[in-house]
Amino acid sequence: MDIFSRLIQRKFQNIAADRYEEITRRYREFLLLPEEFVLPEVRSILIPIDRFSGEIPEELYETLSAYSGASVTLVYISEKRTLALIEQTLGKEEAEKLRSAKMEFARALVLKIAPRLGELGLRIERRQFIGSKSDDVIRLMENDNFDLLVVSRSYGSEVTRTSPVSPVVLKIVQHLESPVIIY
Amino acid sequence: MEQTIAAGIAVAVFLVTYAMIISERVHRTVAALFGAAVVLFLGIVPWEALPEHLDLDTLLLLIGMMIIVNTSKESGLFEFIAIKTAKFARGSPMKVLLLFSVVTAVISSVLDNVTTVLLLTPMLLYITRLMDINPVPFLLAEVFASNIGGTATLIGDPPNIMIGSAAGLSFNEFLLNMGPIALVDLFTSLGIIYLVYRKAMKISDAKRDRILSTIGELDEADAIRDHSLFKKSVAVIIGVVMLFFIHDRLGIEPAVVALTGASVLLLWSGMDPEEILEKVEWTAIFFFMGLFILVGALVETGIIDGVARWILGYIGSTGEALIIVTWFSAVSSAIVDNIPLTAAMIPLIKAMGSSMNVYPLWWALSLGACLGGNGTAIGASANVVVIGIAAREGVRITFMDFLKVGLVIMFATVAIGLGLLWIRYIGV
Numbered sequence: 001m002d003i004f005s006r007l008i009q010r011k012f013q014n015i016a017a018d019r020y021e022e023i024t025r026r027y028r029e030f031l032l033l034p035e036e037f038v039l040p041e042v043r044s045i046l047i048p049i050d051r052f053s054g055e056i057p058e059e060l061y062e063t064l065s066a067y068s069g070a071s072v073t074l075v076y077i078s079e080k081r082t083l084a085l086i087e088q089t090l091g092k093e094e095a096e097k098l099r100s101a102k103m104e105f106a107r108a109l110v111l112k113i114a115p116r117l118g119e120l121g122l123r124i125e126r127r128q129f130i131g132s133k134s135d136d137v138i139r140l141m142e143n144d145n146f147d148l149l150v151v152s153r154s155y156g157s158e159v160t161r162t163s164p165v166s167p168v169v170l171k172i173v174q175h176l177e178s179p180v181i182i183y
Numbered sequence: 184m185e186q187t188i189a190a191g192i193a194v195a196v197f198l199v200t201y202a203m204i205i206s207e208r209v210h211r212t213v214a215a216l217f218g219a220a221v222v223l224f225l226g227i228v229p230w231e232a233l234p235e236h237l238d239l240d241t242l243l244l245l246i247g248m249m250i251i252v253n254t255s256k257e258s259g260l261f262e263f264i265a266i267k268t269a270k271f272a273r274g275s276p277m278k279v280l281l282l283f284s285v286v287t288a289v290i291s292s293v294l295d296n297v298t299t300v301l302l303l304t305p306m307l308l309y310i311t312r313l314m315d316i317n318p319v320p321f322l323l324a325e326v327f328a329s330n331i332g333g334t335a336t337l338i339g340d341p342p343n344i345m346i347g348s349a350a351g352l353s354f355n356e357f358l359l360n361m362g363p364i365a366l367v368d369l370f371t372s373l374g375i376i377y378l379v380y381r382k383a384m385k386i387s388d389a390k391r392d393r394i395l396s397t398i399g400e401l402d403e404a405d406a407i408r409d410h411s412l413f414k415k416s417v418a419v420i421i422g423v424v425m426l427f428f429i430h431d432r433l434g435i436e437p438a439v440v441a442l443t444g445a446s447v448l449l450l451w452s453g454m455d456p457e458e459i460l461e462k463v464e465w466t467a468i469f470f471f472m473g474l475f476i477l478v479g480a481l482v483e484t485g486i487i488d489g490v491a492r493w494i495l496g497y498i499g500s501t502g503e504a505l506i507i508v509t510w511f512s513a514v515s516s517a518i519v520d521n522i523p524l525t526a527a528m529i530p531l532i533k534a535m536g537s538s539m540n541v542y543p544l545w546w547a548l549s550l551g552a553c554l555g556g557n558g559t560a561i562g563a564s565a566n567v568v569v570i571g572i573a574a575r576e577g578v579r580i581t582f583m584d585f586l587k588v589g590l591v592i593m594f595a596t597v598a599i600g601l602g603l604l605w606i607r608y609i610g611v
Contacts, residue, residue: 004582005574008560010207012571014466015564019301020572026262026408027305031401 040179045072045122046146048137049109052166053152056113060150060183061120068121073146074113076106076128077136079156103128134171141176149180189227190484196221197477197527205519212466215473215523222480229483236479240348240438241341242471246463247441248338251423252294253462254448255416256302262406263413264290265306269401272310274394276321276384279310281373284324288332288369292339293424296329296565304572313394318578320380322569323585327372327557327592329565334553334600335365337437338427341471342525342552348438349529350545353431360546364603368554368596375592412452419448474526482530491534501540502609506601508532508547513597516555517562517589525552543608550600558593560585 045067064072078099087095106128114124129136133156141149149172153159156168163170165182173180200218204211222228228236255261268286272278283303291299307325311318333340337347337357347357377384386394407413423444426433430440449456481487498504508528515524525548532544556563560570560582566589570580 004560007207008567008570008582009574011561011564011567012574014207014210016297016301016568016571019298020568020575023301024305026259027309029405031306031309 040147042067042147042179043070044144044146045070045148045150046075046137046140046144047072047113047150048075048077048133048155049106049113049152050076050133050155051105051109052154052157053109054154056116057183060181061116063181064117064122064150065120067148069123070147071123071125072117073125073127073140073144074110074117075126075137075140076102076109077133078102078106078128078130079133080130081132083130099130134168137172138175141178147178149176149178151180151182153182186484189225190486192225193222193227193480193484194486197481200473200477201519201523204523210466211520212470212473215470215477217473219473219476222476227480227483228476232479232483233476236482237472237475238345238348240436241344242468243438244338244344244348244436244441245341245468245471247438247443247445248295249463250445250459251416251419251441251448252298253459254412254445254452254454255420256298257409257454258412258416259406259408260413260416261290261302262306263403265303266401266403266406269306269310269398270403272398274314274386274391274398276314276316276386277377279307279314280321280324280376280384283307283321284328284369284373287325287328288335288365291329291332291565292335292365293420296333296340296563297568299332300325300329300565300569301572304569308572308576308578310394310398313397314386315390316386317380317383318573319580319584320376320383322573322578322580323588324373324376326563326566326569327376327589328369330553330556330563331365331369331372331596334368334549335362336427338441340521340553342521343549344437345522345525345529346545346549346552349533350542352545354427354437355431357549360604360607361549364550364600367599367603371595371599372557372592375595376588379588412454415448415451419444419451422447471522471526474523478526478530481527487530488534491531494531495535495538498539501543502605504535504539504541505543505547505604505609508544509551509597509601509604512548512551513555513558513593514551516552517558517593521552521556521563528552543604546604546608547601550597550604554596554600555593557596558586558589560589562589562593 045064083095083099086098110126114126117124137149137151140146151169151172153165153169155166157166159166165173169182173182196218200214203209203214209217223230223233264286268282269279272282287299287303290303303325304322307321308318311321330340333343335358337343337352337354343357343361346352347354423440426440426443427437430437449459478487494507498507512521512524512528528548532541532548535541535544556566560566560580566585570585573580
């Protein structure tokens with residue numbers, strides 16, 4: 001009877017294979033089995049911040065409260081290329097001034113956000129370094145096995161009317177397989 | 184070319200092409216077009232005679248309905264219907280079996296069977312997964328319901344479109360003659376499925392509660408991707424069905440109704456015609472064209488007339504012809520695709536019309552061609568599609584699994600249909 005199975009598969013391929021793929025894709029958008037309704041377990045969250053990030057909205061705090069007990073890493077990455085460009089054009093001293101100012105800004109920003117997150121039962125870790133905002137966030141997510149990325153849509157640069165998320169965020173989400181919340 | 188040689192070539196090309204179609208080694212459209220090209224190239228079907236063999240009514244009706252379906256599909260209408268049906272079933276296996284079969288039959292009576300099962304099978308598999316129950320009886324019921332539903336109307340199944348066009352039968356004539364048969368056969372087939380699989384259709388109350396809560400969370404509104412198109416599609420489909428009811432009184436062909444509906448929907452929805460027309464199953468349309476030309480070669484060379492005379496030599500009455508046409512087309516349809524079978528049978532019945540009343544024979548052909556498809560796994564496209572989908576989702580329905588139930592259902596439904604036709608046209 002194997003001959004019939006092959007015949008049926010050939011006929012199915014000829015009649016409807018492509019149409020079926022399209023239909024199942026549509027169904028997948030709103031048909032979930034009970035086990036798929038269960039939220040994935042989140043134990044570690046990465047939140048990259050910078051001067052473009054802006055305020056964390058109240059709704060996001062509410063969402064994060066669902067992950068009470070998880071650890072949150074607030075990371076501030078100073079863009080290496082920007083500092084190198086300043087060094088080339090204005091000199092080492094100016095670049096150092098800018099780096100210090102950025103680090104100070106980062107500390108202030110973390111101090112502002114951390115207590116609020118702590119109130120939600122989240123454990124806070126802080127990191128700041130010089131690197132690439134997009135590449136290093138992707139690397140951290142993959143190497144340190146974070147379960148969730150929470151990022152501002154304007155992280156890394158201003159958003160424009162034509163692009164609702166910054167190019168940095170766009171690059172990050174295109175490279176990640178883990179869940180992402182964009183605020 | 185000498186008539187005898189031409190007839191021999193026409194028969195040879197016809198048989199080789201049909202063998203290629205059955206084997207499915209070559210795509211059936213390619214096989215049909217190649218056969219058509221051979222008989223045209225050799226002049227067996229003269230170029231001037233081509234328009235009379237190409238059945239434009241059938242081709243345009245199919246194209247019109249395909250445009251309507253493809254445009255409506257974009258709105259999420261059919262997924263909406265599937266979710267609604269699932270909610271109505273309320274987690275009861277028997278209700279799922281009954282409601283999905285009825286909905287499948289109703290949709291199949293308006294749309295083509297393949298589209299119907301393609302749209303409903305994912306939902307049916309989802310529900311059976313939720314119920315943690317063997318999906319095979321539900322899938323088989325869906326297949327049988329789609330083939331039975333397609334029997335009920337002029338536009339339900341391609342053989343009916345072809346028969347309607349060839350014999351000049353109206354939508355209402357089809358509905359009055361085949362509708363009652365389809366209705367009785369639908370519940371007969373459900374009864375047989377229930378008898379065979381009743382033990383596999385029991386679930387605990389706890390499981391039913393779980394299903395109810397999961398299905399309760401489904402929102403049919405989520406399925407609608409375009410609310411405006413959804414409303415327009417429903418309006419146009421209702422309008423088209425209404426027009427089908429009165430097309431003979433208005434003096435317009437069913438193909439005109441379908442094309443009008445298609446053009447109104449395209450104009451009203453503002454959808455990109457290129458996108459929609461791309462999705463028309465041109466392979467199916469060209470398959471029909473190839474078949475019409477191939478059968479045209481048999482008509483041109485006198486083969487059909489000869490076979491009709493030979494058959495008439497053995498048949499003494501319309502009653503005998505009714506039985507022979509019904510069972511021959513049913514058994515053949517279980518083995519061969521019912522479209523090429525119908526294409527070959529139509530001119531044969533027309534030729535028999537010179538010496539007997541063939542009006543009941545059109546219904547016999549429709550009955551056999553549509554319901555014979557239930558006999559085997561390869562008897563109809565809907566069967567192949569559902570088995571193919573099941574295989575992809577890890578559910579195995581073997582040829583024998585299908586045959587055991589399919590043959591019983593085929594013989595029962597055809598016998599009931601034949602009995603009803605006999606009572607109506609031959610008398611008790």
